[in-house]
Amino acid sequence: MSFHGESHPGIAPTPVETQGFRFNHTMLRIKDPARALAFYSRVLGMQVMRRLDFDEMSFSLYFLAHVEESHAVPEDVAARTAWTFSQTGILELTHNWGTEDDADFAYHDGNAEPQGFGHICISVPNLEAAQAWFDAHDATFIKRADQGKMKDVIFIKDPDGYWIEVVQADRMAGKGD
Missing domain, CATH: 3.10.180.10 (2,3-Dihydroxybiphenyl 1,2-Dioxygenase, domain 1)
Structure with a gap:
């Protein structure tokens, strides 16, 4: 028998309609992408899987993951974007443009x-x-x-x-x- 989770007050049986749902990513807002990306790549060994820029809203998204040699990460940008959004355990770093230039700016x-x-x-x-x-x-x-x-x-x-x-x-x- 497969594991179906622990039982606690408020827990309901898993709806069949949610089969295939998966936790994809957590988002953190960052002030300076160069500093943040240096930390996450050099200190924690993560790789940027995809960067998405939204010029009209002045922000960029960086999707990072720990990638193993066995992962077949697509080279094609569209395929890699779809692959990124199909994974689990992704970290999204969101940079609102200009925050890196404001010495007093900080996120909570x-x-x-x-x-x-x-x-x-x-x-x-x-x-x-x-x-x-x-x-x-x-x-x-x-x-x-x-x-x-x-x-x-x-x-x-x-x-x-x-x-x-x-x-x-x-x-x-x-x-x-």
């Missing part, structure tokens, strides 16, 4: 008051190696793996102040109830 990170959005999460194969990598690349730590009440979890910040949780999957097995 969701963790300062009033709290709202919390963080995104990246899973890594080796937490200690990842922490050393972040140190070597001057990442801003909120919490290291050996700090706080929840051990084996790292939090770093991206250039816009958004929090990124970093976990090693097998170390999460014993967390919580």
Whole structure:
């Protein structure tokens, strides 16, 4: 029998009409695409799958993913766009043009008051190696793996102040109830 999710108050049976639905991406607004793309590509190893510009509305979208050699990413732009929107775990960075030129401009990170959005999460194969990598690349730590009440979890910040949780999957097995 296949897993059908945990049961909690408010959970309804999965409607057959939602078969094939999948979570595609999360969007973060960024001030400076050069800084943000440098961080996500150099520090977190993500690749830009597609950039979409909307001249009439003065913004650009950058869709990033961790791509493995086994992924057959289309070279053709239209096919790659469709492929991007069919994936799971994509990060969309939205740049409203001109924000990078305003020294006082900043987006709310969701963790300062009033709290709202919390963080995104990246899973890594080796937490200690990842922490050393972040140190070597001057990442801003909120919490290291050996700090706080929840051990084996790292939090770093991206250039816009958004929090990124970093976990090693097998170390999460014993967390919580």
